Amino acid sequence: MARCLALSVASFSVACCGAHAASSLDSVRSLIEKRSGSNLALRSVLSRLSSTDMDSTMEALMLDINRNIVSRIKLDHRETQHEIASVTNAIHQGERLTIQKKTEADKKGEAWKTCVESEKICVVGYEKTVAELITTQSNLDAAQTAFDAVTHVTASPSMSEFKIDFLIDGHSSESVASKLNMYKQEMTTMKSAVGLERERMHTDFAAARASLETATRKHARKTRRANQQKTRCQNKRGSCADKRGKRVVSMCAFGDKLNEKCEAVRSYADLMTKVDAVDGDEFSHVDRVNEWNVVQTALCLVRLLKESATINEASLSTCEAEAMSSFETEIGVLDRKSGTVNDLTVSSEFSCDAKTVTFGGGNYNLAVCGDETCPSQTSTDFTWSDNYSPAITIGDDDAEPFEFCE
Numbered sequence: 001m002a003r004c005l006a007l008s009v010a011s012f013s014v015a016c017c018g019a020h021a022a023s024s025l026d027s028v029r030s031l032i033e034k035r036s037g038s039n040l041a042l043r044s045v046l047s048r049l050s051s052t053d054m055d056s057t058m059e060a061l062m063l064d065i066n067r068n069i070v071s072r073i074k075l076d077h078r079e080t081q082h083e084i085a086s087v088t089n090a091i092h093q094g095e096r097l098t099i100q101k102k103t104e105a106d107k108k109g110e111a112w113k114t115c116v117e118s119e120k121i122c123v124v125g126y127e128k129t130v131a132e133l134i135t136t137q138s139n140l141d142a143a144q145t146a147f148d149a150v151t152h153v154t155a156s157p158s159m160s161e162f163k164i165d166f167l168i169d170g171h172s173s174e175s176v177a178s179k180l181n182m183y184k185q186e187m188t189t190m191k192s193a194v195g196l197e198r199e200r201m202h203t204d205f206a207a208a209r210a211s212l213e214t215a216t217r218k219h220a221r222k223t224r225r226a227n228q229q230k231t232r233c234q235n236k237r238g239s240c241a242d243k244r245g246k247r248v249v250s251m252c253a254f255g256d257k258l259n260e261k262c263e264a265v266r267s268y269a270d271l272m273t274k275v276d277a278v279d280g281d282e283f284s285h286v287d288r289v290n291e292w293n294v295v296q297t298a299l300c301l302v303r304l305l306k307e308s309a310t311i312n313e314a315s316l317s318t319c320e321a322e323a324m325s326s327f328e329t330e331i332g333v334l335d336r337k338s339g340t341v342n343d344l345t346v347s348s349e350f351s352c353d354a355k356t357v358t359f360g361g362g363n364y365n366l367a368v369c370g371d372e373t374c375p376s377q378t379s380t381d382f383t384w385s386d387n388y389s390p391a392i393t394i395g396d397d398d399a400e401p402f403e404f405c406e
Contacts (some may be wrong), residue, residue: 010105037354042273048137056389061298061299061302062299065295065298065299069291070292070295070330073288073291073292073331074331076282076283076288077285077288077331077332077334079282079283080275080282080283080285080334081332081334081335082165083283084271084275084334084335084336084337085335085337087264087267087268087271088268088337088340088341088344090264090267091259091261091264091265091268091341092340093264094257094260094262094263094264094265095259095261095344095348095350097260097261098254098258098261098350099301099349099350100257101250101253101254101256101257101342102254102350102357102359103249104254105251105253105254105359105360106252106360106361107360108243108246108247108250108361109122109247109359109360109361109362109363109388110360110361111244111247111361112240112242112244112246112247112361113361113362113364115236115239115243115368116240116337116364116382118236118240119236119237119240119382120172120287120379120382122229122232122233122236123233123377123378123379123382124224124379125229126229126230126233127378128188129222129225129226130226131225133219133222133223136215136218136219136222137219137344138214139218139219140190140212140215140216140218140219140353142215143208143212143215143216144212144215146208146211146212147205147208147209147211147212149208150201150204150205150208151205151208151279152334157267159389160186165299167210179241182255185240186395197338216249237377244366247361249403251359251390251402251404251405252400252401252402252404252405252406254357254401255392255400255401255402255405256401258350258352258354258392258394258401259394259395259401261344261350261352262352262394262395263395265341265345266352266395268341271283272317272336275336285334288326288331289327290351292323292326292327292330292331293320293323293324293327294323295323296319296322296323296326297316297319297320297323300318300319300322300323301315301316304319310401352393352394352395353390354394355391355392356389356390356391356392357389357390357392358387358388359387359388359389359390361388362384362385362387363384363385363388364382364383364384364385365383365385366381366382366383390402390403390404
């Protein structure tokens with residue numbers, strides 16, 4: 001308070017003319033000493049007055065107070081109100097951006113979840129195809145073995161020897177011809193049997209070759225499918241890794257905005273401490289009200305002295321009451337915006353005292369892709385958590401909001 005009052009009234013010392021004025025001043029000083037002995041500022045103002053030329057004293061005092069004190073009180077009030085509005089707007093902006101970034105992070109979390117679910121379906125399909133490859137390979141190996149068994153066939157037919165005993169069988173042509181015809185029939189029968197066997201073996205060979213070709217085609221088709229699925233899964237893995245990275249960036253951006261909002265909240269609290277401080281700086285509302293009450297009470301008393309009115313406890317109380325009631329009319333009501341700040345902090349979803357933050361989309365506990373490679377994963381690696389609530393750091397300028405932020 002002394003920052004203004006000492007400046008404004010230190011120059012007032014006027015010569016005395018008239019015993020009544022001197023007596024009135026003494027009465028005022030005694031009354032103030034009795035009523036508010038601790039009000040050094042008011043006593044200081046009135047101690048500068050003596051009883052000469054009260055009109056000039058009144059005019060000079062009013063001019064000096066309005067020029068040096070009232071104008072300063074009004075300016076400090078406006079600047080304090082502006083600072084409160086500025087800090088409150090920063091909190092409001094921080095809340096808006098925090099909600100925006102949280103919404104973005106949740107959407108990216110859902111997009112990543114959808115991508116990973118699609119990747120898992122791809123991996124499950126690939127693993128099924130790989131399992132089927134074992135069967136097609138086994139079938140191919142069996143078909144190859146069967147084919148090899150019928151590819152090279154050796155037939156060794158045998159016939160009895162053609163014998164004629166002329167002593168026993170005779171030597172007539174009919175007898176020889178009969179023997180020869182019997183042998184020819186045996187040869188014909190053998191040839192027929194060999195032909196039938198050859199046809200059977202050829203049929204087996206054709207069937208084995210067809211089976212081998214079929215098994216080869218099936219295995220080749222299954223191999224191509226497995227390779228295609230593997231490529232799709234790898235591509236999907238990279239795409240999901242990109243979505244995961246974007247989700248992380250969004251979560252970190254949310255953490256930064258929440259920290260910025262909380263910094264504004266701390267600035268508001270610091271400002272309110274200054275507003276409520278006694279003998280504080282230009283933001284002290286308590287000091288401004290006290291300064292106003294002092295100078296307005298002093299002016300009121302000076303007017304009463306000028307009018308030769310009786311100065312007593314009742315008139316002093318009236319001056320004090322008028323001074324107190326005129327502050328809000330002349331200077332204004334200080335809007336602390338506590339309701340707005342309460343809505344943006346206590347009632348907010350995002351508290352500055354938060355230890356964890358829950359993000360939408362849940363979380364898959366998967367290995368993180370490196371700069372150049374993504375580790376392969378089996379379907380059993382896709383472990384899902386519905387609740388994803390990582391720890392958050394608020395108010396530490398040397399730390400990132402989340403441990404996964406860079």
